[in-house]
Amino acid sequence: MIYSRTAMGENQFQTTSPQCVEIYDDAPLSYMTRRAVDQLTALAASAVVVPTTTRTPEQYNRISLPGGPYRFAVTSNGGAILVNGVRDRLWDSHISEQVATVGTSLADILAALTERVPVAHPVDGWVRKVRVADDLFCYLVVEPSRQPVEFLPAWQELCAASGWSASQQGRKIYTMPLAVTKSAAIGEVRRRLVADGTLSASHTLLAAGDGWLDNDLLLAADAAIRPRHGELESLGWQAANVSVTVGAGALAGEEILSWMHSRTAHILTDRIGTT
Incomplete structure (x- = not known):
């Protein structure tokens, strides 16, 4: 969802009204397009969004992600779960045990x-x-x-x-x-959300990612999408449940959020129709 100016490309940077979402060393580092900002804000208002990243908690907390605050976030590639911005020590203990045995x-x-x-x-x-x-x-x-x-x-x-x-x-x-994965951490977040009644047991998991470290999460999702750039694109990686964007760069981020919106709207319509 976020891109450096270099990763966005000068043409996209000049034409998408980018908004800075990360400052590092007193300088702007990462951006989202204006449309992506609006899309993510709207998505977070209608669905449970769990930011998931390989960044450490400290690196993640540099980002002012639209639509927040987020109750749960997964950082360190699944090695850490943040609950209302605070690192979950029970998950830390679990990960330590898993890593020590594998x-x-x-x-x-x-x-x-x-x-x-x-x-x-x-x-x-x-x-x-x-x-x-x-x-x-x-x-x-x-x-x-x-x-x-x-x-x-x-x-x-x-x-x-x-x-x-x-x-x-x-x-x-x-x-x-190998014991540290995004899918395992998201599985724990899902378990907690179902246990406290936030989600029903029949909820749908949608996911997006562009690197090899995302592939386990994409495969674990009911439906997923990846951009037409990044490590998975260079590897030619595909899966039956994973769609691929038409565009690349920051425009792929907008396309991913549009895909999420359409899937979420479809799911909500189906559930209202069957209630």
Whole structure:
């Protein structure tokens, strides 16, 4: 839903009346189109919207997401659930237990990673940064044009044998424990919403995402949509329950929200008709 000016593209930035939704280091960083702002605000008023991201809680809280405040949000790729903006410690404990029983430790996987990709000379190297996020996973910030073609497949093979996964989203290469997924966290949020009567047991889950770290959530949804850009597009990834936008960039964000609105309206009409 949100894009940097570069990711949006100058043409879309000039023609979509973008609204800044994220400030970082006292400078605007991320935007939504004016239409997307209105669409998300309207959607949040008619359905339960759960923002879901690989960002850490701190990174997520930099965003002024239209339609909020949101009761639930999923951050750290499912490693954290925020309830009314506060991190849920029960879910933290669950994730800690799961990660401890599945695969190599973060310390060991990080050591293996840094052995293979020492941060290179800033002029001619391809790895710019090595980061640990939320004490759960790590990622590289790279220059894709200089990245050795053999690195990612070899690293993915090692990760798969260690209880981890590796995937690339633009300039970031994520290394994630298999126990940390968006679908598991959303499953917990759904359970709580049904338990307290906010949702009926027969509710419909709609989802959207553009990266490999979103694929489990898209597959878990009753219906889902992805944009015609990003990692899943580059992989040619498709599934029976997943639609693909016609457009790319920020216009794909608008198309995704239009798809959500039409699906939500259809569901509500069906339920009113059968009540």
